[in-house]
Amino acid sequence: MISIEQLTKVYGHGAHATVVLDRLDFRVDAGEIFAVVGPSGAGKSTLAQCVNLLERPTSGSVLVNGENLSRLGERQLRAARRRIGTIFQSDGLYSRRTAAQNVALPLEYLGVTSAEAKRRVAELLDRVGLSDRAGHYPHQLSGGQRQRVGIARALALRPQVLLSDEATSGLDPESTASIVSLLKELRDDLDLSILFITHEMDTVLQVADAVARLDHGHIVESGRIVDLLRDPASALGRALRPARPHAAPQHGETHWFLSYTSAAVPADWVLRLASELDAPVSVLGASIETVAGQTVGHASIGVRAVDPVRLVAAARQLGLDARPVPDRPDAAVPAISVDAAVPTAESSPALERVA
Template sequence: MITLKKLTKVYGNGPGALTVLDNLDIEVAPGEILAVTGPSGAGKSTLAQCIGLLERPTSGQVIVNGEDLASLPERRLRVARRRIGTIFQSASLLSRSTAAQNVALPLQYLGVTPAETKARVAELLERVGLAHRADHYPFELSGGQRQRVGIARALALRPSVLLSDEATSGLDPETTLSMVALLRQLRDDLDLAVVFVTHEMDTVLHVADTAARLEDGRIVEQGRLVDLVTDHDSVLGRALQPRPAAAAPAPGSTPWALSYDSRAVPADWLQRVSAELGEPLALLAASIQSIDGTSTGTATVGLRAPAHQAAAAFARQGLHAVPVRTAGPDPVSTAVPRATEELQWA
């Protein structure tokens, strides 16, 4: 369990002071993965540094299992860091040490006996699926394998909180997915509270239970992932949903941009709406996925029915529907709502 209370970080002082984090309140329960996301410059990396206790917050608390760690004196802060495992971007392994030696580093710092260290390292490498790579050097490992070594190292001291600081950034999509699966597995097995800081929205959709959007040092939106993506008013929810480019509708029909706006959208809504309106719906684009067992997604359909009738029919199935204006010369590009373009955080 990790709780941030009124966490504030200010760089410099006087009139030139820069407030990077402004009164953040965050709580992550054991077994929960919180994704913190936001555009670059929002304060994500500073937040990660404060959570990992590498930077001391200007004010506010970082509470792990009931104890405020941010206010500890330097020597005890160093010990407190061991309660939070951190995974960094690009793994940050010692290049001259083998995978096993890298995983052993926190144990070595702590002064654990060689025999115990050996047993623990073997167990950790097994857990991340790298037992067969124990004696390999980082340059002999793939990016994903290096990141797994980083995860094993972060878990070496049995932390209750795991912090992932852009850990999947720079990995290819397949490797990212396997990393995400591993993190979720570890979260379940070890009951970890995981803070997953990333700018990759599609990764958030795969990894997180809850998500927070950081902007200008403030949390502007926070909630369960499934609530965010089924709320058409949620900026974060919309940014999380992929909006594939839509095909052009048939002449005379209007394209509609739909999003799942409820947890109870039936799987056969396409047929239902079609039956109600008495005309076939043309599916021009769609991206549907299951989050926590709830179907969510977005779609673009083409139909001829009058606008008020169509809107009502969609609403009855729990869909938020907006007709897309086809005034522009290129109906394909106008079918993609502008909002998603503005929300492409990369």
């Protein structure tokens, strides 16, 4: 487990001081992958350097399994850093060393015997699927393979925490999916805490259990991935939703955006909604997928001559949030309040018929 408490990093002094990280708080439990996202300049790289103590925080704490690493002296800190394995954006491999020799580096520095190091390296390369590439040099490996070597090296000293600093940046989609799958496998097998720092929202959806958005040194929003995706008011949830093209509504139809807000959205919600409204519902586009074992999604629909309040209420009964899509991108979205009781299956014959 890794816990970040009131972590602050300031460069410079007095009038020239720049606050890069401002009192960050978050926790990554054992067996959890926690992503941190944010634009360039948000402080992500500084966060990574403070977590592995390559940069000393100005104040605040970095705790691994309850021990405050930020209070340790240099000698103690060198030993404590072994608990945090780091995977870098650039693989950081030595070009004149083979894959096996690169993985062996931390073991050599620690003074592990040659026989033990050889056994451990073979075990690690097998774990990341590169046993047959042990004698290859970095230039003989693909980008994804080089990153796998970097992961094996990060695991060499049996860390309790993995820090992934833009580890999939620049990789092609197939290599990214491969690295994501490997990290999830390692998380499950070794019960690791993984802090995954990235700017790639699609990758966050694939790999993370929870996510925080960092902006100008502050965490502006955080939560479990599924909860954020089901919260219509969440800016981070909207940013995580994959963009999908949709068709334009037909003449006479109003355009609506529906998002899943519940785990209980029925698979036949289109039929149920059309039955309750007594009007055809056109699906203009949709993205429905499984994240962390739960169904999440959103859809664009077109509907003719329907009372907006009635549509919002019917959608809510199905576990959906419904919002009108304005004709122009810059137009304001009208507020629709549903003050009356939302219909239930007992009070709505149409909902009862399709239940």
